[in-house]
Amino acid sequence: MVRCSFIFGFTFLLIGFLGSAQDSLKTVVAEKGDGILSLLRKNGVSPYEYYDNFIALNIQNLRDSVHLYEGRSYQIPGVIDSIQKIDSIQIASKIVKEIKSETFDIFGEKHKTVVEKSKRLKDNVYYLVSGHGGPDPGAMAVYANTAIAEDEYAYDITLRLAKELLAHGATVYIIIRDEDDGIRDDRILEIDRDEVAYPDKTIPLNQVARLKQRVDIVNGLYREHKGKYQRLIVTHVDSRSVGQNIDVFFYHHEKSKNGKKLAESIHKTFKAKYKKYQPNRTYSGTFEDRTALYLVKKTHPAMTFIEIGNIKNSKDQRRILDPDNRQALAKWIGEGVLLDFEAK
Template sequence: MNYKKTIPPFLALFAMIQFGFSQEKYQTFVAQKGDGIVSVLWREGLQVDKYYQEFLKLNRGSIIDGSYLERGKTYKIPNSESSFRNMGRMINLSNQEDRPIFDTTKTAIKKRDSLLNNTVYYLLIDNFNADNFQQEKKNSKSNYQLATAMAVNLLAHGARVFLFENDKEEGVKLGDYVTAINQRYLKYQQDYQRLLVVDVGNGSLSASSIISVAHDQKSMEGKHFANSITKTFKSKKFRLNARQHEAEFLSNKTNVYLINNVLPALSFITVENQNKKTPPVTATEANKSKFANVITTGIQIDYSTIAMEDKK
């Protein structure tokens, strides 16, 4: 299961040049009531024993009695590749730059374990015009909420996660997503990387929704990834479309374009309403959370089983 797409050396070098000097300045935060050095490091996803002394050095002169933070004062956060701010990145497709997905002072992420260390996931939860591959902004709020729910879960288990945004009025094209994904794939090519493409259709997630899971038929990694997610949906009593054929899947030009152009192994999840005549109902927070949890569990199973197979 160690198959990787062959990467020309000059492309790997380009990726190193492109991202190798992008170390950003220290992130900062304004101390609020209840903030302490330990709680701040936990909130940022940083090991307390490793970064406590560095926090003290960075903020020398601004800490009261050796350990207390002054409310309303600005403090620096130690730079770490493994912090939540650096592990969860939002790629701006207008300029191909990225920023933290979450402001950790507003979004609580609790580090649960390191099961997904050395993994990278790209979550593509957008809609496209099949004729010109132009992004369609329908259900953008619902898509964003689902993507961030999944990102929180993955970060909690140690994964690196990339989401996408576009700050221009006009939609970007699918090729812009492919460029962003492939550039970062080259940077992290020593890690286990997967692209998950999710289409929630009209934005509705309910008990009557039917789930289809598909993959590139030529990719063993994609098949393993899709099978792990399918089994998890089954175990959680979701309704699955067992009749989708390869011809039907390949009739979607967006799917074919991604299969032919992205570097990481990928799987597709499509959500459909059973009764298309019924007006769509926006997915509730509970349904989004359940859906995100199922996918995260499938991702964990996929990686853990491959990791065990590689150790044999």
């Protein structure tokens, strides 16, 4: 469970603009290698709080609605160029509030702080399973003459999703875990074999044994939390022919109304995001029953099984390798989870 290691603390965040001091937003020039997340971090703004605001402010100046152009100017939401005239007491009373945060070492040093956004998922339990891990790297491909593996990218997206759900008050179990990886902002994620299954079980080499281990862990926790709202999200990266570009797909158990609703809610969110941020591109991802999949068939919580893309396809690789894209994927899945819960 991700809550096994945390520290309660408080942090101060800027909220809104500075009233009468709302002269102009800070404008910065994107440098080579900058992404939305890194640009916001460099300017002292929480990338996870202001990601959508940044896109809304700069939508006409983004490639594919999510990528920066080197050398172009961008506005930074929540940061004002001139605040010298505002008295420090006024600042404290008008734009600062104290909010709760917790730290989780599994997210790594740079990402370990989770700032509370709401209590919308309070008392809900979510089990997050990233595909493969341990002795099995999953689908493999080559990028920039370097091997890349499915399990590393599925795990990074899963960690990012865990942060999103925790920020809304959920109880989250990260079933496949690597205590020394954390959330990584690199394009090429180093391949290792030290992942374990919750809480610290060695992952078997045999495929059926690996899947059964995950099923047993999830179903055991499900029994412990009997009576609570519980959902399971499994994340994989597909492997198809090099030329096959695919969208994000969602699967569920054919007889699970709640599983279908969860898959449909996340799918609906993705359709809306594509329409908003990539209006000239048709989203072809679907949600459908795939009961034959072992985890879909055997696990007890209502669940969705997500295929993020084709690791061998160059267009899908951009979706998977770009850390900004991985963050966007996690955020959109999280919004779909909120939609699923609140549309009861």
